[in-house]
Amino acid sequence: MSTRTPSKLEKILAAGHLAVTSECGPPRGSDPEAITRKAEMIKDYVDAINITDNQTSMTRLCSLASCIHLKKMGVEPTLQMVTRDRNRIALQSDILGAASFDIYNILCLSGDHQNFGDSAQGQNVFDIDSMQLIQTVRLMRDEGKFLGGDEIKRPPQMFVGAAANPFADPFEIRVPRLAKKIAAGVEFIQTQCIYNLEKFELWLKQARDRGLHEKVYILAGVTPFKSAGMAKYMKNRVPGMDVPDEVVKRMSGVPKEKQAQEGIDICVETIQRLKEVEGVKGFHIMAIEWEEKVPEIVERGGLYPRPKVVDD
Amino acid sequence: MRINYPGTIRIVRLPCTGKVDIIHILRAFEKGADGVYVVGCLEGECRFENGNLQARKRVDQAKMILDTIGIGGERVWMYNLSSSDGPRFAEYAVEMTEKIKELGPNPIKLAHKKKAA
Amino acid sequence: MIVAEKKPIEEIIDYVKDFQKLLIAGCNECVTVCEAGGKKEVGILASALRMYFMNEGKKVDIDEVTLERQCDHEYLEEIRDRIDQYDAVLSLACGVGVQFMAEKYFSTPVFPGVNTCFMGAAEERGVWSERCQGCGQCILGKTAGICPISRCAKRLLNGPCGGSTKGKCEISKDLDCAWQLIIDRLKELDRFDEYEQIMPIKDWSTERAGGPRKVVREDVRL
Numbered sequence: 001m002s003t004r005t006p007s008k009l010e011k012i013l014a015a016g017h018l019a020v021t022s023e024c025g026p027p028r029g030s031d032p033e034a035i036t037r038k039a040e041m042i043k044d045y046v047d048a049i050n051i052t053d054n055q056t057s058m059t060r061l062c063s064l065a066s067c068i069h070l071k072k073m074g075v076e077p078t079l080q081m082v083t084r085d086r087n088r089i090a091l092q093s094d095i096l097g098a099a100s101f102d103i104y105n106i107l108c109l110s111g112d113h114q115n116f117g118d119s120a121q122g123q124n125v126f127d128i129d130s131m132q133l134i135q136t137v138r139l140m141r142d143e144g145k146f147l148g149g150d151e152i153k154r155p156p157q158m159f160v161g162a163a164a165n166p167f168a169d170p171f172e173i174r175v176p177r178l179a180k181k182i183a184a185g186v187e188f189i190q191t192q193c194i195y196n197l198e199k200f201e202l203w204l205k206q207a208r209d210r211g212l213h214e215k216v217y218i219l220a221g222v223t224p225f226k227s228a229g230m231a232k233y234m235k236n237r238v239p240g241m242d243v244p245d246e247v248v249k250r251m252s253g254v255p256k257e258k259q260a261q262e263g264i265d266i267c268v269e270t271i272q273r274l275k276e277v278e279g280v281k282g283f284h285i286m287a288i289e290w291e292e293k294v295p296e297i298v299e300r301g302g303l304y305p306r307p308k309v310v311d312d
Numbered sequence: 313m314r315i316n317y318p319g320t321i322r323i324v325r326l327p328c329t330g331k332v333d334i335i336h337i338l339r340a341f342e343k344g345a346d347g348v349y350v351v352g353c354l355e356g357e358c359r360f361e362n363g364n365l366q367a368r369k370r371v372d373q374a375k376m377i378l379d380t381i382g383i384g385g386e387r388v389w390m391y392n393l394s395s396s397d398g399p400r401f402a403e404y405a406v407e408m409t410e411k412i413k414e415l416g417p418n419p420i421k422l423a424h425k426k427k428a429a
Numbered sequence: 430m431i432v433a434e435k436k437p438i439e440e441i442i443d444y445v446k447d448f449q450k451l452l453i454a455g456c457n458e459c460v461t462v463c464e465a466g467g468k469k470e471v472g473i474l475a476s477a478l479r480m481y482f483m484n485e486g487k488k489v490d491i492d493e494v495t496l497e498r499q500c501d502h503e504y505l506e507e508i509r510d511r512i513d514q515y516d517a518v519l520s521l522a523c524g525v526g527v528q529f530m531a532e533k534y535f536s537t538p539v540f541p542g543v544n545t546c547f548m549g550a551a552e553e554r555g556v557w558s559e560r561c562q563g564c565g566q567c568i569l570g571k572t573a574g575i576c577p578i579s580r581c582a583k584r585l586l587n588g589p590c591g592g593s594t595k596g597k598c599e600i601s602k603d604l605d606c607a608w609q610l611i612i613d614r615l616k617e618l619d620r621f622d623e624y625e626q627i628m629p630i631k632d633w634s635t636e637r638a639g640g641p642r643k644v645v646r647e648d649v650r651l
Contacts, residue, residue: 131587165591239599381481
């Protein structure tokens with residue numbers, strides 16, 4: 001497949017390699033080392049690093065500034081952008097700001113409701129939704145135009161991504177929704193953490209039946225459990241998360257001090273199994289505040305070393 | 313059955329306690345009543361299905377208002393009994409009278425008197 | 430209708446505690462139906478305030494009136510001949526009525542007695558829920574008659590988001606996911622294929638974002 005942007009992630013995918021991305025949450029403070037330290041640990045094991053945008057609505061150092069820190073250390077960032085906090089002026093402005101630092105990947109999201117975070121009494125914006133943000137970035141990139149119709153000088157060159165949650169309800173619209181995002185112009189997808197492999201494979205089969213896997217690169221999302229407690233929490237408390245009972249049972253079945261290793265094992269086994277599934281083009285490893293384990297997961301998952309691609 | 317109950321009580325008859333509104337309770341206090349209690353049928357035995365349950369909610373509302381304005385919500389109570397249970401009726405009348413005696417007179421009445429004097 | 434809730438009496442007392450002659454004005458429309466500011470609520474509030482001031486040793490006269498509507502000149506005019514008798518008006522109408530009262534009786538302080546909440550429907554006795562945010566460009570024809578702007582917590586035009594779980598919204602298990610409702614009804618209407626049409630970016634200029642709004646109908650003006 002040919003590429004449309006200077007994104008390394010896009011090149012790797014276009015060359016037919018399994019891509020590996022990971023993500024870092026910025027700190028709740030202004031210390032840049034909180035980002036660079038995490039990035040340093042994983043940079044040789046992944047192709048790009050997502051920086052979350054005030055995830056779970058907790059106020060943090062902004063995604064754009066964090067991405068610039070990554071860029072300065074030679075790591076390829078993926079700017080996550082939610083439509084919760086910014087109207088179309090601010091969204092387009094931040095996209096240009098990112099483009100001015102040659103940030104080449106963007107992940108378009110609507111964002112968790114502010115109800116979950118430290119500013120439950122705040123306003124939300126939702127001027128546009130994630131679907132429309134995808135359209136916006138594509139318009140800015142491909143036609144060099146603002147939403148208002150004016151021309152952009154030096155348009156952004158961004159590889160456009162979005163999230164997909166195969167496990168949210170109602171299941172029957174999960175594939176149509178993917179099709180809708182593709183129609184909006186999305187080029188890569190990072191999925192919600194996968195624990196229910198049967199359901200994920202069913203979703204992917206339905207996507208394949210419509211040929212959607214040929215139209216978008218799907219990166220399977222994985223998150224290692226640190227403990228049985230975390231598995232239970234994700235199962236019961238995180239909206240849109242599907243953790244089967246067997247997985248919780250497997251985590252609870254080992255002694256506490258061995259649970260972390262068990263979590264890593266489950267994660268590696270997931271990667272090994274999904275690598276063989278048609279339509280999986282890579283992995284998105286979300287090791288929440290556990291970045292130091294990413295190298296082990298990548299290596300044991302058979303995804304190391306990372307391929308080299310030639311810069312334009 | 314000849315059962316005695318305190319003579320300080322004025323009975324207002326209603327076909328069903330569901331007819332009692334918050335305003336009726338408040339007006340009684342405005343006019344100087346020291347306490348108000350509503351006696352309804354046993355819960356689950358309302359002929360109009362839920363009149364007594366509605367009454368209880370209104371009594372609770374009146375309690376809240378009286379607490380807020382400094383009259384005291386404990387001056388209003390809701391009792392439930394079977395219509396044939398005369399002794400229980402007298403028992404509640406005594407209980408309520410004692411409760412109100414303990415609380416003393418309605419402060420509104422005192423305020424009225426002060427104004428008059 | 431416009432749905433409102435009674436303000437706590439403490440807050441109302443704080444507004445009116447320094448006045449000697451008060452008019453409590455109810456409204457016979459929406460706030461009567463949602464039992465927040467009709468004749469009955471006017472009576473209860475008046476009685477409570479009378480007792481409060483009496484108990485505090487203050488002399489405050491409180492009158493009661495309930496107008497047919499407070500959002501129309503003709504009904505508000507009904508109290509013109511006596512408005513000067515009052516130091517302040519406590520309006521139990523929605524925010525519209527309170528303001529119209531304040532505009533009309535410019536030199537009389539007017540205070541709100543209810544919190545105006547939303548435009549909604551009576552789901553059942555004692556339960557009201559939001560149905561419309563008055564965006565000025567109705568899209569119900571495209572969303573199976575269910576409004577994602579007023580009923581989706583993120584007002585997503587292309588929902589549902591990944592937080593939709595078992596038909597409920599990610600912010601509360603008591604809240605239906607608007608997009609689940611839309612999808613269910615699209616199926617019922619045999620129009621599920623319409624789900625894949627992307628709803629374009631909305632023009633919010635007819636909503637609050639565009640500034641205070643006005644409808645002028647030359648055809649019905651006098």
